[in-house]
Amino acid sequence: MAEDWQNGGFGLYVHWPYCEAKCPYCDFNSHVARWIDHDRWTSAYKAEIARVRDEIGPRLLNSIYIGGGTPSLMQPETVATVIEAATTAWTPANDIEITLEANPGSVERARFAAFAEAGVNRVSMGIQALNDPDLHKLGRIHGRDDALRAFDIARDVFDRVSFDLIYARQDQSKAAWEDELSEALSMAVDHLSLYQLTIESGTAFGDRHARGGLKGLPDEDLSADMFEATQATCAAHGFPAYEVSNHAKPGAESRHNGIYWRYGDYAGIGPGAHGRITRDGTRYATVEPKSPAKWLDAASSGRSMRSTDALTMQEQADEMMLMGMRLYSGVSVSRFASLSPDPLELTKVRGLVDDGLLILDKDRIAATPAGMQVLNHILRRLLAR
Amino acid sequence: MTELTHIRNFSIVAHIDHGKSTLADRLIQDTNTVADRDMKEQLLDSMDIERERGITIKANTVRLDYTADNGEHYVLNLIDTPGHVDFAYEVSRSMRAVEGSLLVVDSTQGVEAQTLANVYQAIDADHEIVPVLNKIDLPASDVDRVAEQIEDVIGIDASGAIQVSAKTGVGIHEVLESIVHHLPAPTGNPDAPLKAMLVDSWYDAYLGVIVLVRIMDGHLKKGDRIKFLSNGTTHHVDRIGVFRPAMQNIDVLGPGEIGFLTASIKQVRDTRVGDTITHEKKGTEDALPGFKPAQPVVFCGLFPVDSAEFEDLRDAIEKLALNDASFSYEMETSAALGFGFRCGFLGLLHLEVIRDRIEREYNIDLITTAPSVIYHIYMKDGEMIELHNPADMPDLSKVDHLEEPRIKATILVPDDYLGDVLKLCQDRRGIQLDLTYAGSRAMVVYDLPLNEVVFDFYDRLKSVTKGYASFDYQMTGYREDNLVKMQVLVNDEPVDALSTMVHRDRAEMRGRAMCEKLKDLIPRHMFKIPIQAAIGGKVIARETLSALRKDVTAKCYGGDATRKRKLLDKQKAGKKKMRQFGKVDIPQEAFISALKMDS
Ligand SMILES: Nc1nc2c(ncn2[C@@H]2O[C@H](COP(=O)(O)OP(=O)(O)OP(=O)(O)O)[C@@H](O)[C@H]2O)c(=O)[nH]1
Ligand SMILES: C[S@@+](CC[C@H](N)C(=O)[O-])C[C@H]1O[C@@H](n2cnc3c(N)ncnc32)[C@H](O)[C@@H]1O
Numbered sequence: 009m010a011e012d013w014q015n016g017g018f019g020l021y022v023h024w025p026y027c028e029a030k031c032p033y034c035d036f037n038s039h040v041a042r043w044i045d046h047d048r049w050t051s052a053y054k055a056e057i058a059r060v061r062d063e064i065g066p067r068l069l070n071s072i073y074i075g076g077g078t079p080s081l082m083q084p085e086t087v088a089t090v091i092e093a094a095t096t097a098w099t100p101a102n103d104i105e106i107t108l109e110a111n112p113g114s115v116e117r118a119r120f121a122a123f124a125e126a127g128v129n130r131v132s133m134g135i136q137a138l139n140d141p142d143l144h145k146l147g148r149i150h151g152r153d154d155a156l157r158a159f160d161i162a163r164d165v166f167d168r169v170s171f172d173l174i175y176a177r178q179d180q181s182k183a184a185w186e187d188e189l190s191e192a193l194s195m196a197v198d199h200l201s202l203y204q205l206t207i208e209s210g211t212a213f214g215d216r217h218a219r220g221g222l223k224g225l226p227d228e229d230l231s232a233d234m235f236e237a238t239q240a241t242c243a244a245h246g247f248p249a250y251e252v253s254n255h256a257k258p259g260a261e262s263r264h265n266g267i268y269w270r271y272g273d274y275a276g277i278g279p280g281a282h283g284r285i286t287r288d289g290t291r292y293a294t295v296e297p298k299s300p301a302k303w304l305d306a307a308s309s310g311r312s313m314r315s316t317d318a319l320t321m322q323e324q325a326d327e328m329m330l331m332g333m334r335l336y337s338g339v340s341v342s343r344f345a346s347l348s349p350d351p352l353e354l355t356k357v358r359g360l361v362d363d364g365l366l367i368l369d370k371d372r373i374a375a376t377p378a379g380m381q382v383l384n385h386i387l388r389r390l391l392a393r
Numbered sequence: 394m395t396e397l398t399h400i401r402n403f404s405i406v407a408h409i410d411h412g413k414s415t416l417a418d419r420l421i422q423d424t425n426t427v428a429d430r431d432m433k434e435q436l437l438d439s440m441d442i443e444r445e446r447g448i449t450i451k452a453n454t455v456r457l458d459y460t461a462d463n464g465e466h467y468v469l470n471l472i473d474t475p476g477h478v479d480f481a482y483e484v485s486r487s488m489r490a491v492e493g494s495l496l497v498v499d500s501t502q503g504v505e506a507q508t509l510a511n512v513y514q515a516i517d518a519d520h521e522i523v524p525v526l527n528k529i530d531l532p533a534s535d536v537d538r539v540a541e542q543i544e545d546v547i548g549i550d551a552s553g554a555i556q557v558s559a560k561t562g563v564g565i566h567e568v569l570e571s572i573v574h575h576l577p578a579p580t581g582n583p584d585a586p587l588k589a590m591l592v593d594s595w596y597d598a599y600l601g602v603i604v605l606v607r608i609m610d611g612h613l614k615k616g617d618r619i620k621f622l623s624n625g626t627t628h629h630v631d632r633i634g635v636f637r638p639a640m641q642n643i644d645v646l647g648p649g650e651i652g653f654l655t656a657s658i659k660q661v662r663d664t665r666v667g668d669t670i671t672h673e674k675k676g677t678e679d680a681l682p683g684f685k686p687a688q689p690v691v692f693c694g695l696f697p698v699d700s701a702e703f704e705d706l707r708d709a710i711e712k713l714a715l716n717d718a719s720f721s722y723e724m725e726t727s728a729a730l731g732f733g734f735r736c737g738f739l740g741l742l743h744l745e746v747i748r749d750r751i752e753r754e755y756n757i758d759l760i761t762t763a764p765s766v767i768y769h770i771y772m773k774d775g776e777m778i779e780l781h782n783p784a785d786m787p788d789l790s791k792v793d794h795l796e797e798p799r800i801k802a803t804i805l806v807p808d809d810y811l812g813d814v815l816k817l818c819q820d821r822r823g824i825q826l827d828l829t830y831a832g833s834r835a836m837v838v839y840d841l842p843l844n845e846v847v848f849d850f851y852d853r854l855k856s857v858t859k860g861y862a863s864f865d866y867q868m869t870g871y872r873e874d875n876l877v878k879m880q881v882l883v884n885d886e887p888v889d890a891l892s893t894m895v896h897r898d899r900a901e902m903r904g905r906a907m908c909e910k911l912k913d914l915i916p917r918h919m920f921k922i923p924i925q926a927a928i929g930g931k932v933i934a935r936e937t938l939s940a941l942r943k944d945v946t947a948k949c950y951g952g953d954a955t956r957k958r959k960l961l962d963k964q965k966a967g968k969k970k971m972r973q974f975g976k977v978d979i980p981q982e983a984f985i986s987a988l989k990m991d992s
């Protein structure tokens with residue numbers, strides 16, 4: 009019998025934890041460092057890949073994703089070593105996707121060419137906004153012109169380019185966002201990630217918000233309207249949403265993120281990276297130590313500090329549902345049943361269908377566009393025990 | 394046994410936090426009653442909740458041996474009392490067992506509301522009073538001003554006031570000497586039949602009920618057969634002793650002495666504070682005047698969040714009530730909250746303390762409903778009903794009129810905040826009785842409905858005066874007013890646990906405020922929820938909670954599926970803290986928070 013992870017495939021995530029500046033809204037594991045020992049990171053990644061390979065054995069490798077932080081600050085040699093090590097350790101699929109996250113501030117043509125040379129075939133660029141005042145309010149260190157220039161270079165060098173925007177910003181009207189979105193769609197190559205600004209605790213924005221600052225954020229109604237408008241406009245321009253915040257031309261969806269959402273297996277390397285790995289029929293959740301210095305020390309000395317927990321069948325079923333329902337294609341009811349000790353309650357599913365939030369099509373359940381707006385509610389209902 | 398002339402019995406009284414328990418520490422230490430290594434701050438505050446909140450809740454007795462400067466050996470019985478108004482009853486009964494009081498006044502603060510209340514009680518009990526000005530180690534200490542206040546505001550002589558720092562120990566020796574020389578020795582007849590006052594009693598897991606007694610006449614010995622005059626029950630005394638402050642057994646207690654007895658008594662309920670204890674044979678017939686029992690004045694419903702824990706709650710409440718006669722309870726059923734108890738308390742702090750103890754010591758999550766007072770309902774047929782719970786309000790067509798309890802509130806406040814305090818009292822339907830000045834501080838006396846005070850008055854007072862006001866109250870009696878029951882309907886269904894009694898003239902305002910509050914407290918649902926306040930079927934205020942439109946996590950956080958699972962678990966746990974009512978989930982804190990007024 010096939011193992012469950014094969015529904016999603018296998019990928020490798022590599023985390024690069026450094027940025028030029030910390031953005032005030034960002035709660036990712038990213039840090040500003042005065043000096044980085046690139047050689048040491050390079051050998052540490054290489055050693056970790058070898059070690060994970062020893063643990064999990066041969067696999068077909070569907071994707072590599074180098075995320076951050078700001079991986080475009082990595083030295084091309086480091087990226088080359090990582091890709092080389094991973095594609096030696098596992099058999100690369102013919103259509104392997106190798107993505108690198110980039111910030112507009114750190115783009116030079118020669119560097120990008122070197123990344124391509126190393127094997128990167130897709131770039132995801134954090135543009136965040138297309139006007140200077142908003143970029144400034146978001147605390148970004150690049151301006152509109154930098155972003156456009158960097159994007160042009162990326163488009164020249166790579167076939168597949170995606171970029172991120174953050175919307176539902178302070179004092180942003182729906183009309184202004186729609187204009188900006190039209191421009192974004194006219195630039196877009198094959199993929200776009202459009203995230204509504206989330207205020208996270210533990211960030212500079214989180215603190216300001218808690219103290220009553222950061223006025224002018226949209227209320228629930230406005231952000232719901234903006235979300236609806238975004239979905240409609242993108243669909244009309246040939247970039248339908250395939251996930252809550254992700255849009256692509258059909259066929260150009262992110263394969264790497266698809267592994268997460270389809271709940272495949274993935275190895276996570278680098279500080280704070282998460283993995284899901286099936287071994288001898290058991291699926292394990294892995295997390296690396298979060299601190300870059302601790303991770304680097306551990307990885308360099310060969311004593312891993314990763315925590316590894318076996319997941320129960322119920323936990324796997326829940327995770328499969330939590331990740332999978334983010335996709336408009338939804339999840340398979342029988343797959344859920346094969347994992348979960350308790351199958352989905354049909355009356356609950358019917359109720360959500362009647363409310364117009366869910367589609368039930370043979371073996372598949374999926375959120376409707378209205379349902380996607382209240383996905384957490386759907387998931388609470390479906391997974392309530 | 395000690396000669397009467399060499400006994401001194403006294404209580405330490407003061408406004409909350411003026412340093413009674415700390416002064417008791419120094420007296421205990423200076424008389425070597427407890428070894429230095431066993432000392433800790435506020436030694437007598439032994440309950441967890443006392444230590445945690447840094448306040449005294451229960452009065453405590455200690456016996457000290459003191460050799461005075463004149464070379465004589467004295468026995469001093471000290472009773473440390475609570476300062477908070479809710480526990481004023483502890484103070485008043487303690488005072489009945491002693492002949493004098495140390496009146497502690499924080500010399501950085503001056504005379505406060507409970508200072509006054511306690512002094513008047515001490516005067517009523519015919520006490521000698523020794524004023525003690527505390528905290529003179531602090532830079533803000535102003536002993537001259539405070540001594541003047543004591544003379545002006547209270548009207549007692551402060552020339553003999555002792556200046557101390559209970560913290561550093563300065564002046565403690567003078568306090569001990571003053572106790573010996575200024576407080577009277579007790580009186581009593583050693584040859585008369587036993588007559589002892591039952592001052593207090595509590596339950597001890599090992600020894601059963603422990604009874605605190607003050608011997609008036611005669612002697613009490615281990616092995617005696619005693620009788621409680623109130624109910625005629627008899628008991629065999631199996632132990633007598635004194636508190637140092639640990640229990641120490643002794644053989645005999647004589648006139649003027651304070652100590653404890655145990656007599657295989659199972660329940661605190663079998664003893665009555667203020668009762669007279671005598672010998673079964675050849676006892677006295679002549680009972681002491683007794684105490685007025687402590688009456689609960691604030692009522693609220695306590696319901697388990699998890700209805701399966703009802704029996705555990707019953708068990709917890711019964712156990713707590715064993716030890717606290719001032720706490721009452723009866724079973725209550727609510728359509729919204731299921732089975733629970735309607736409980737009576739001495740005040741809001743008492744309520745909080747009991748609730749905390751149930752949650753902590755018995756590990757039961759509680760829903761607390763809005764506190765209410767006892768209304769007197771006069772029916773057309775002449776009958777009078779005591780209403781403890783607005784949900785039980787009888788059919789209006791049968792009601793002639795309603796009366797509510799009133800209080801006399803005394804508030805001391807710096808001049809700068811007087812205006813805010815007057816406004817607050819006026820907003821709460823107060824009638825001003827008096828307004829006088831002592832230096833830059835005003836003393837205002839108001840007649841207020843208890844109902845307007847029990848809930849959040851004290852919080853509001855603290856907030857409008859930045860903590861500079863002090864407050865004390867006494868119940869005065871009942872008065873008729875135009876009171877109505879206001880119901881709250883959520884999604885068109887009445888939620889009985891949110892019913893309150895309000896004054897007709899304020900009903901619209903209160904109704905609007907409650908609906909607005911609930912709109913913020915109840916999370917959005919997938920459908921629109923009307924929230925209404927109504928009086929007898931007529932809607933007087935309304936808000937609509939619009940349907941949930943957006944609840945989705947925008948970012949994906951890569952492969953961190955654990956984070957998503959934890960979020961789901963958190964949401965599920967949050968839902969457990971809600972009560973489902975019809976199709977609507979109401980968070981447990983809504984039942985209290987909805988009633989808090991912002992002005
Ligand atoms: N600096 C200084 N602090 C003192 C002195 N006496 C008491 N305190 C502090 O004042 C606070 C209140 O002291 P307590 O002894 O608990 O007061 P209390 O009157 O027993 O309080 P309740 O029992 O709650 O009414 C504590 O933080 C003490 O440490 C003093 O002489 N000097
Ligand atoms: C891991 S970040 C890294 C991308 C890259 N370092 C950059 O900032 O350009 C991935 C994306 O998450 C989005 N993001 C980060 N924090 C966010 C927040 N608080 N609210 C919404 N989106 C956020 C941004 O669009 C960002 O590009």
Ligand code: SF4
Pocket residue numbers: 026027028029030031034035036038076077078111134
């Ligand atoms: S948003 Fe991107 S650039 Fe900014 S701190 Fe986060 S990871 Fe770094």
Ligand SMILES: [Mg+2]
Pocket residue numbers: 413414415438448449474475476
């Ligand atoms: Mg105290």
